[in-house]
Amino acid sequence: MDDAKLNILVVEDDEYISKVINKEFSVLNYETHILSTLAEARNYITDNAKLIDLFLLDLKLPDGDGFTLLNFIKEKNQEAPIIIMTGHLSNKIVNRAIRQGCYNFLEKPFSVQKDILPIVRRSLSSVLLKKENHYLSEQMLHTSKLTALGELSATVVHDIRGPLGIIQLTCEDLKDDFDEKNSLTKEELNDHIYQINKACGKIKKLVDHLRNYSRNDHSEKEEYIEINSLIENSLFMVKQKLRNLGINVINDLDNHPHKIVIKCFPNKFEQVLMNLMSNACDAMKDQAKKDLSIKVFINQGYLYISISDTGTGIPEDIKIKIFDSFFTTKPKGEGTGLGLSIVKNIVVEHGGELLLESELGVGSIFTIKLPTSKILRGENDSSDPSPSKAA
Ligand SMILES: Nc1ncnc2c1ncn2[C@@H]1O[C@H](COP(=O)(O)OP(=O)(O)O)[C@@H](O)[C@H]1O
Ligand SMILES: [Mg+2]
Numbered sequence: 001m002d003d004a005k006l007n008i009l010v011v012e013d014d015e016y017i018s019k020v021i022n023k024e025f026s027v028l029n030y031e032t033h034i035l036s037t038l039a040e041a042r043n044y045i046t047d048n049a050k051l052i053d054l055f056l057l058d059l060k061l062p063d064g065d066g067f068t069l070l071n072f073i074k075e076k077n078q079e080a081p082i083i084i085m086t087g088h089l090s091n092k093i094v095n096r097a098i099r100q101g102c103y104n105f106l107e108k109p110f111s112v113q114k115d116i117l118p119i120v121r122r123s124l125s126s127v128l129l130k131k132e133n134h135y136l137s138e139q140m141l142h143t144s145k146l147t148a149l150g151e152l153s154a155t156v157v158h159d160i161r162g163p164l165g166i167i168q169l170t171c172e173d174l175k176d177d178f179d180e181k182n183s184l185t186k187e188e189l190n191d192h193i194y195q196i197n198k199a200c201g202k203i204k205k206l207v208d209h210l211r212n213y214s215r216n217d218h219s220e221k222e223e224y225i226e227i228n229s230l231i232e233n234s235l236f237m238v239k240q241k242l243r244n245l246g247i248n249v250i251n252d253l254d255n256h257p258h259k260i261v262i263k264c265f266p267n268k269f270e271q272v273l274m275n276l277m278s279n280a281c282d283a284m285k286d287q288a289k290k291d292l293s294i295k296v297f298i299n300q301g302y303l304y305i306s307i308s309d310t311g312t313g314i315p316e317d318i319k320i321k322i323f324d325s326f327f328t329t330k331p332k333g334e335g336t337g338l339g340l341s342i343v344k345n346i347v348v349e350h351g352g353e354l355l356l357e358s359e360l361g362v363g364s365i366f367t368i369k370l371p372t373s374k375i376l377r378g379e380n381d382s383s384d385p386s387p388s389k390a391a
Pocket of ligand 2: 275278279292337338339
């Protein structure tokens with residue numbers, strides 16, 4: 001199936017109608033797939049449901065009723081419009097089809113040019129808009145990631161020097177030992193190899209961070225992953241900022257007896273945490289007290305991850321604006337205004353909510369609230385109070 005074209009599935013047993021539709025649509029650069037039975041359509045939809053942008057269905061098929069197919073499609077793809085083609089358009093049929101989520105109707109006999117095309121065009125224009133929107137938000141995510149990549153590279157370059165130095169020194173030691181004694185014991189050799197191996201492992205971890213981070217996330221899959229590792233990776237991404245500003249990190253994860261595993265898109269989720277941490281750092285730039293706290297707890301079945309700072313706080317009148325794309329109070333070159341809008345989108349994509357508490361001069365708490373369905377294995381409910389208002 002072609003990704004760039006809009007994909008239309010036509011289920012119609014009248015060969016003449018199918019042929020004309022196919023001919024007219026191919027000129028318009030639609031990718032049309034035509035099937036003539038309920039069974040064929042079910043099979044095809046099972047594998048391709050999410051790739052189809054529009055369905056055109058005949059209600060009377062040789063092996064069954066189009067309404068059965070309508071239900072089946074709705075289970076597999078909520079988004080794509082469905083247009084019903086029928087020879088007998090009664091009120092009963094219209095009501096039933098609307099109840100089942102049908103988008104529009106065509107009564108036979110119809111002209112493909114005059115009747116079908118306008119309806120198809122109209123319904124596809126909203127599909128096109130949604131696709132463009134999706135594409136733009138992916139692009140925005142990537143742009144904001146690239147902005148952070150510069151900073152991450154600085155951290156990696158800085159951190160790579162340590163293990164590289166160890167490798168260099170160990171090699172020099174090896175050479176000196178050989179020069180002096182002309183031989184080495186097995187223990188001495190093992191010890192040197194161990195040091196080099198350990199340093200290589202650290203470098204590999206750093207390079208992997210950079211590689212994973214700069215990857216585009218179009219095809220990222222949901223995975224079960226420990227919250228600890230998501231938080232550690234995100235902290236790593238803002239390490240340079242934490243270091244430069246002298247920020248104290250209070251991470252209560254180390255005190256958790258059990259690990260909490262959540263179902264998420266790991267790269268996107270790290271992007272959320274990293275953006276919240278980065279904002280928290282910026283807000284504490286000129287403060288005397290610089291504490292970044294990360295808390296994770298489960299309360300009444302919900303999982304809460306909160307990032308709090310002792311920064312400037314957020315003035316009441318801009319609280320609603322901060323989630324808008326391109327809204328920033330930072331100087332040119334420092335802020336893109338994309339962070340929080342991306343954060344909010346990704347949290348919602350995970351079925352969650354973003355909560356905000358902020359007090360001027362005291363600090364801010366951004367909390368991600370995730371539903372139970374995202375937690376694989378967790379702790380018993382903690383008695384922490386439920387935080388703040390929805391953002
Ligand atoms: N923890 C925070 N403390 C104070 N203000 C914040 C905090 N997080 C976000 N903001 C405000 O929200 C604005 C938008 O944030 P964001 O969307 O991440 O864009 P950017 O960081 O590029 O400005 C920031 O410019 C800042 O005014
Ligand atoms: Mg930001």
